[in-house]
Amino acid sequence: MIEVEELTKRYGTFTAVRSLSFTVRPGEVLGLVGPNGAGKTTTLRCMAGIIPSSEGRVRIAGHDLAAEPVAAKRSLAFFPDEPRLFEYLTVRQHLNFVARIYGVADYEALATPLLEELELAEKSDVLPGELSRGMKQKLVIACGLLHSPRVMFFDEPLTGLDPLGIRRMKDSIVRRARDGAAIVLSSHLLHLLEEVCTNVLILKKGDKVADGTLAQVVATFSNGEENVSLEEIFIRATGGSES
Amino acid sequence: MIGALLYLRLNSLVNLVAHRVRRLRQPKYFVGAAVAAAYFYIVLLRKPGVAAPPGVAVPGAGSDPRIAITLICAFLCLLALVRIAYAWISPPDKPGLRFSEAEIAFLFPAPVTRKALIHYRLLGTQIAILFTAVLMAFVFNRFGYLGGHRVQRAIGWWVILSTYDLHLSGTNLTLGSLRERSRHFLLWRLGAVAAIVLYVAAVFRFAIGPVEALLQGPGDFMKQVAGSPALHWLSLPFRIVFGPYAASGPGEFAGAMVPALLLLAVHYYWVSSTEARFEEGSIALAEKRAAIRAAAQRGEISGMGGTKPTARSDPFSLAPQGPPELAFLWKNLISVRSSLFNRRVVLLVLIVMVAMSMGPLVSLRTDTIGIDAFRKIVGVLSAMFAVYTLLVGPQLARQDLRNDLPNADILKTYPMEGWRLALGELLAPTAILTAVLWIELLGCAAAVDTGDGHALTSGVRATAVVCLALAAPLVCLLQLIVPNWIMVLMPGWYQASRSRAGGVEIFGQRLMFGVIQLLFALGVIVPAAGAVWLIIFSSQWLIGAGPAIALATLVVLPVLAGEAAFGLWWLGERFEKFDLSTESR
Numbered sequence: 108m109i110e111v112e113e114l115t116k117r118y119g120t121f122t123a124v125r126s127l128s129f130t131v132r133p134g135e136v137l138g139l140v141g142p143n144g145a146g147k148t149t150t151l152r153c154m155a156g157i158i159p160s161s162e163g164r165v166r167i168a169g170h171d172l173a174a175e176p177v178a179a180k181r182s183l184a185f186f187p188d189e190p191r192l193f194e195y196l197t198v199r200q201h202l203n204f205v206a207r208i209y210g211v212a213d214y215e216a217l218a219t220p221l222l223e224e225l226e227l228a229e230k231s232d233v234l235p236g237e238l239s240r241g242m243k244q245k246l247v248i249a250c251g252l253l254h255s256p257r258v259m260f261f262d263e264p265l266t267g268l269d270p271l272g273i274r275r276m277k278d279s280i281v282r283r284a285r286d287g288a289a290i291v292l293s294s295h296l297l298h299l300l301e302e303v304c305t306n307v308l309i310l311k312k313g314d315k316v317a318d319g320t321l322a323q324v325v326a327t328f329s330n331g332e333e334n335v336s337l338e339e340i341f342i343r344a345t346g347g348s349e350s
Numbered sequence: 351m352i353g354a355l356l357y358l359r360l361n362s363l364v365n366l367v368a369h370r371v372r373r374l375r376q377p378k379y380f381v382g383a384a385v386a387a388a389y390f391y392i393v394l395l396r397k398p399g400v401a402a403p404p405g406v407a408v409p410g411a412g413s414d415p416r417i418a419i420t421l422i423c424a425f426l427c428l429l430a431l432v433r434i435a436y437a438w439i440s441p442p443d444k445p446g447l448r449f450s451e452a453e454i455a456f457l458f459p460a461p462v463t464r465k466a467l468i469h470y471r472l473l474g475t476q477i478a479i480l481f482t483a484v485l486m487a488f489v490f491n492r493f494g495y496l497g498g499h500r501v502q503r504a505i506g507w508w509v510i511l512s513t514y515d516l517h518l519s520g521t522n523l524t525l526g527s528l529r530e531r532s533r534h535f536l537l538w539r540l541g542a543v544a545a546i547v548l549y550v551a552a553v554f555r556f557a558i559g560p561v562e563a564l565l566q567g568p569g570d571f572m573k574q575v576a577g578s579p580a581l582h583w584l585s586l587p588f589r590i591v592f593g594p595y596a597a598s599g600p601g602e603f604a605g606a607m608v609p610a611l612l613l614l615a616v617h618y619y620w621v622s623s624t625e626a627r628f629e630e631g632s633i634a635l636a637e638k639r640a641a642i643r644a645a646a647q648r649g650e651i652s653g654m655g656g657t658k659p660t661a662r663s664d665p666f667s668l669a670p671q672g673p674p675e676l677a678f679l680w681k682n683l684i685s686v687r688s689s690l691f692n693r694r695v696v697l698l699v700l701i702v703m704v705a706m707s708m709g710p711l712v713s714l715r716t717d718t719i720g721i722d723a724f725r726k727i728v729g730v731l732s733a734m735f736a737v738y739t740l741l742v743g744p745q746l747a748r749q750d751l752r753n754d755l756p757n758a759d760i761l762k763t764y765p766m767e768g769w770r771l772a773l774g775e776l777l778a779p780t781a782i783l784t785a786v787l788w789i790e791l792l793g794c795a796a797a798v799d800t801g802d803g804h805a806l807t808s809g810v811r812a813t814a815v816v817c818l819a820l821a822a823p824l825v826c827l828l829q830l831i832v833p834n835w836i837m838v839l840m841p842g843w844y845q846a847s848r849s850r851a852g853g854v855e856i857f858g859q860r861l862m863f864g865v866i867q868l869l870f871a872l873g874v875i876v877p878a879a880g881a882v883w884l885i886i887f888s889s890q891w892l893i894g895a896g897p898a899i900a901l902a903t904l905v906v907l908p909v910l911a912g913e914a915a916f917g918l919w920w921l922g923e924r925f926e927k928f929d930l931s932t933e934s935r
Contacts, residue, residue, distance in 0.1 A: 157758075157759050158762075159927055176765075176767075176926075177766065177767060179765075180764065180765035184763070185759070185760070191757045193681060193757065196681060197661045203664075207677035208764050209764075209765065211670055212671055214670045232661055234659055234660070236659060
């Protein structure tokens with residue numbers, strides 16, 4: 108579903124991501140972790156088609172992102188860490204707009220249960236400026252899910268959510284994966300990885316340090332010790348600092 | 351206490367200047383400053399070859415500087431009256447004086463008297479007024495035409511601007527006081543507006559004679575003005591304020607300063623003694639200004655109006671399937687209605703229209719100027735506004751990629767080719783500018799003389815209007831592509847120019863972008879206009895003027911469409927490769 112081959116992204120002489128390769132199959136949730144400046148967000152933005160990669164290839168639902176960007180983008184949804192909304196469109200108008208962009212014929216039938224599930228039904232005529240941050244995040248999710256994407260990218264999905272919102276977001280990610288979506292999420296929150304992710308990819312300074320299921324990564328860095336915490340694994344994998 | 355406030359003001363000013371100087375190390379500010387410096391040198395300081403020495407008017411017809419000064423003063427008085435009328439028609443809910451959020455946080459809880467706060471605020475305004483006064487003296491005395499010494503003119507401007515500022519502050523505080531204490535607040539406001547309207551109508555009525563004299567030649571204008579006792583008394587308050595500015599020599603200037611300073615003192619007493627609670631209004635005003643600044647920094651154009659966006663109905667029904675470009679037109683039209691057509695803008699436009707139409711209305715009733723003159727005025731104004739729409743309109747109508755810059759990441763995940771996204775984003779401002787141009791074209795067409803024997807028959811005129819109307823959307827689209835190109839090519843520069851940050855370097859950046867826009871317009875419009883002229887000139891002898899215009903349009907339209915298509919394709923390509931994070935590295 109998501110195939111990344113030798114992905115490299117350079118900004119001038121600085122290499123943000125170097126020769127990254129991995130695959131995420133339907134039903135899998137890949138957790139992208141690493142210290143600040145490891146290249147997590149750059150990787151997500153390259154995979155979502157927001158910025159072009161310098162080298163390498165990304166395939167989304169069988170479509171090469173560089174050669175067939177429109178077909179590839181039809182299958183994906185990107186959820187940024189900060190909710191990006193059009194300040195002058197109401198909740199309902201956001202969904203109408205997104206439906207037209209993706210050509211969702213029966214969007215009203217899809218939008219109504221989605222808004223109810225996300226507790227936005229009563230806010231359908233409200234502008235984003237009048238919504239709390241959590242509600243804005245929910246609207247971003249509603250817009251992203253409207254076209255039933257098979258590939259999803261979440262950048263720090265729990266930022267700014269209250270405890271109930273965090274619980275719902277985790278449940279939502281797991282449910283979408285169970286329904287067959289391939290999901291990549293980037294986060295600093297290690298407990299999120301334990302609860303939600305099937306696979307983990309650790310980055311450091313743009314290089315892949317570890318890749319595999321959570322059990323495989325733990326086995327690689329536990330050095331045979333038992334009951335090593337995920338936090339300890341992360342520190343060992345990344346050397347404990349950004350540099 | 352005033353010493354502490356003065357310390358705060360002066361140090362803030364010094365630090366601001368130091369900050370502006372330090373940021374000149376960045377090339378975009380340095381280049382901007384260099385361009386601005388060159389502009390100010392050429393426009394304000396360099397001695398033009400034909401300039402007359404200060405105090406000496408340029409000889410020739412219509413060279414009496416007193417006429418120019420009188421007309422400038424009359425125009426400024428009209429503007430001031432429009433602004434004061436607006437204050438009475440639409441007063442703020444709570445009267446406020448202009449303080450920054452930091453000033454409110456430090457000064458309002460401090461043991462400072464109310465009067466000291468007002469003094470502080472007046473002191474702060476004085477810095478801006480002094481700077482403006484000096485600048486205005488340079489601008490208006492550029493060619494020595496108006497005569498008088500620059501220092502005298504600068505002091506004159508200081509008196510005008512200070513009195514205006516105090517009057518507006520006094521009006522706002524009085525309105526706040528009336529709102530708090532009077533049960534007849536609405537009646538007070540209606541009375542004040544009626545008084546202003548009657549005053550303006552009376553001035554127009556008695557100004558007909560001098561205006562007629564001016565239309566026939568400048569000779570009798572000043573005599574007519576001086577010979578009208580009604581005008582003499584009606585204009586007295588304004589003559590006192592404008593006296594120092596309009597004075598022709600040091601003696602007259604000194605004499606005019608006495609009543610002007612007395613009137614200024616009366617205004618000062620009015621402002622400092624009006625008992626109105628300004629604290630809450632000042633806090634609201636400061637929050638509003640902070641929100642405007644934040645909106646400008648985020649690139650949210652609707653927030654820059656200072657009003658919160660409100661939910662609007664759909665401009666048209668958007669079906670879920672069809673060309674996605676229309677979704678952007680739909681979205682951006684909603685934002686236009688949110689940001690442009692707010693109550694304040696509509697009200698100001700109405701007041702200006704009423705003020706502008708009063709002269710012709712009063713004149714028409716007495717049959718002194720007549721419909722022809724009025725039509726000519728409409729024609730000239732329409733032509734001026736059409737040029738303004740083409741050149742400046744693209745900088746004002748920003749409901750396109752520029753407005754959506756903060757959402758660039760989301761836009762790029764949409765399943766659309768770059769050129770289609772660019773087209774969709776540019777549809778709304780193109781539609782707006784085209785509609786405005788069409789109205790202006792009608793205004794121009796109505797003004798063209800089609801009397802007996804005139805070459806421009808009704809048929810030719812109609813053909814020309816239709817052809818120009820057909821070309822208008824493409825020309826507007828091409829003009830709008832330019833600032834969007836600049837944005838994707840130089841986003842760092844572009845953002846700096848959009849923010850409300852001050853400084854001559856920002857002025858220089860805007861000047862550069864304006865010149866680029868102008869050069870592009872010339873590059874697109876002049877060759878097309880040349881081709882049109884050539885085709886009309888060579889074919890009208892055979893097929894007549896109307897068909898020749900139509901033929902020229904048929905030839906030129908595909909060329910313009912091709913240019914627009916290339917521009918959109920290139921803009922889309924650039925946008926697909928565009929990465930704001932690269933610019934900030």
